[in-house]
Amino acid sequence: MSERTATRDGGGRERRIREIVATARGKRPRFRDEIVTMAHGAGGKASQTLIEGLLEPAFGSAALAELGDAGAVDAGGAALALTTDSFVVRPIRFPGGSIGELAVNGTVNDLAVSAARPLALTVSLVLEEGLESDALRAEVEAMASAAGAAGVEVVAGDTKVVERGRCDSMYVCTTGLGARDGRASVGTRAIAPGDRVLVSGPVGSHGTAIMLARDDLGLDADVRSDTRSLWPAVDALLDAAGPHLRCMRDATRGGVASALNELARASAVAVTVREREVPVDPPVAAASELLGIDPMYIANEGVMVAFVAPEGADAALAALRASPGGERAAVVGEVADDPPGMVLVETPFGGSRVMDLLAGDPLPRIC
């Protein structure tokens, strides 16, 4: 695989591989930008540089350096996981969901893909002066409802208000505490050549729904956000294929492409994806083609990628397909050992290309 692509791509490829290998082997990128740009929040290359070049070295935490979706904490004999996310999505309500539902599900999912059963949430609100109380009430109710559906309790909260024009309606920060599940031992380090790559459902729905909701594109399509708790799907995976489960990641900002790139890089392996196997709903495919954006880069809020050892792949796929929202789960690729840190796509036409991290931010404030 790697040889063939090396031949096909030619040019600066060798240099790029050397760079990626160097990075995968521990050379940190430097954070040298003079100002913060939208790209630093987009989940692509600039985000990675900010995280690996500034935040991780400063905090110097082993849990943070694991690059997982949640940090591991051991307290009083309990194996726990802690994760946090701020939500700044615009608009705050969109087909299929709203910022409150997203904030709860997003944090629940960061625990779930860390194989941690969600236990408790905190909710911190930054509200813009002048926000209509009905809008706030709707989001508080959406959070309560999503928390109830996910079986987690909201145990602490905070509210701040800033002047008009210092926020955009409301921002929500949710933090989740989970109990690490003993049925699997997951992490980027567990990924190994030969592992199968599964996607839990059709990709690109959330980001496409947000773009359409912004209404500045003149498109009309029935696309709804896929926001949902992934814990039931993870729970089923743990039951069906726990010992074979290597790593999971919810494919939010930057989509499946960014999730796979992060994992390939963190585990210094190559990932091969068969594009034709990746499920995409027809309206999403149509809208993304019109918009010129690859659905693999579009954010999801209820889709994850799972790396499973070959002997557990069939059971894992069956478990995902039996989970809510997982009917169209698919095995979409494999792990190879070379070129490390790189994601390669086999196109429907028999060719292959590099599926890199995005440099900019095609879809700001998607979550």
Added chain:
Amino acid sequence: MSERTATRDGGGRERRIREIVATARGKRPRFRDEIVTMAHGAGGKASQTLIEGLLEPAFGSAALAELGDAGAVDAGGAALALTTDSFVVRPIRFPGGSIGELAVNGTVNDLAVSAARPLALTVSLVLEEGLESDALRAEVEAMASAAGAAGVEVVAGDTKVVERGRCDSMYVCTTGLGARDGRASVGTRAIAPGDRVLVSGPVGSHGTAIMLARDDLGLDADVRSDTRSLWPAVDALLDAAGPHLRCMRDATRGGVASALNELARASAVAVTVREREVPVDPPVAAASELLGIDPMYIANEGVMVAFVAPEGADAALAALRASPGGERAAVVGEVADDPPGMVLVETPFGGSRVMDLLAGDPLPRIC
């Protein structure tokens, strides 16, 4: 005490007492405002209405309804506490501290006053496009340094970026996980008539430093924020007077006055404060007099109130005074049973007055 004040105040007092008692007995205020105002984030009456009238009923959590600074969570046999806070202070750097240091210490302190040893933090950033990287770097370093000083690890993080004018430099949401300490069983329900009320240090420094830093007042005074971790003081209190410790609260937004009001209300007791016993640094006293703001209502970021049974008060005071920043700790009042839910101040002139929650927000975005 209560008879005397009842006689002195006259007028609508009886009606007010009935209202307070009704509320203290479980009648929730209703959240009926049509829009969100700055007052909803100020920690006074409007905040209380938002919390008790909207957030608590929606989330329906026993931990949240406790009105503590942190929610109790039991996980895998471990007795834990979880707390969250967003920080939106303006300006982000001020004499004695900055938003990053405040965010870490504020969350550490919410755990500390819940008698929970701080274990781990998460940090979630909302950054404004165009923020200078040096300003971000300084805050990340301030957070790392404060976390190190407080002995907690940052185990997870998140970064979002919003367009210019949709934030004010940066907002920080920190969430803290702590281990509930077995040396005391604290909470609003433990407060009882006869308890002594202690203040851990001079009040009003943080809010005054912020006001002066905004430079729109034309005052010049050497006032620095008191931001610090309260865990060493709490640890000393737990050692010296654990079984006698009833309740602690850090006196942030709304100052000591608001903290005492919340506790009086939540525990349906009366609190009497001797104004002359409350330590205030001379520059803070001078500035607040010029500004016409009572230091009891000014935010602190390293001062707490502690309720201690009479037999533990001397030991508690000695322990606080031996703690860093606690040299001027003082016993400033007592708990009585009547009028429930009310805080009364004995003035230096032998009179008394009600020290109520503030209705508006004299100092927006103080933390």
